[in-house]
Amino acid sequence: GAGVSQTPSNKVTEKGKYVELRCDPISGHTALYWYRQSLGQGPEFLIYFQGTGAADDSGLPNDRFFAVRPEGSVSTLKIQRTERGDSAVYLCASSPIGGGLAFFGQGTRLTVV
């Protein structure tokens, strides 16, 4: 596609539920990043994919968070047993070669009530 697409744009869920957030990167981009952004803060790194594999998942806060990219294109961020503290904007970015020029989607605003 023309840009990075994230769906849904907004998600409201109840505490304890499971959610999936989707990212469609720019076509041909091999690197894909997930970030979490709280109000007034900079994007906080979660996980980085190079192709299908997670090159660095050190930013995932705990084992309730998991991300996949099975075919090296679309990625899904999965959050189990959501907590109110998970409420944030989840941003996805993709890059053509894993170096520089990372372009972001609009983000998914997750609200856990």
Add this chain to the structure above:
Amino acid sequence: GQQLNQSPQSMFIQEGEDVSMNCTSSSIFNTWLWYKQEPGEGPVLLIALYKAGELTSNGRLTAQFGITRKDSFLNISASIPSDVGIYFCAGQSSDQTGANNLFFGTGTRLTVIP
């Protein structure tokens, strides 16, 4: 993750003034990127820097990659109201596996007074 500190945290300036903000890190980076973010939007890439000492311009924006590779600055000349937003620096480095992670600064919130 790695810590990138931006200063100032916020700026209030008159339209037409020049703006300067910087970003420092305790780690060395191979690439510096500058982004602008407006409410409800994802960060938009403004400038990319790939070499220590490099000075790059994009319209009224000029950015430099510090010689130590641990800092970068962004200047905006002749500010206009649409420059309002939060500006983020981001540093990228390769680890032992060759992965290129990208870490963000704390942001500088710019307000331009017409």
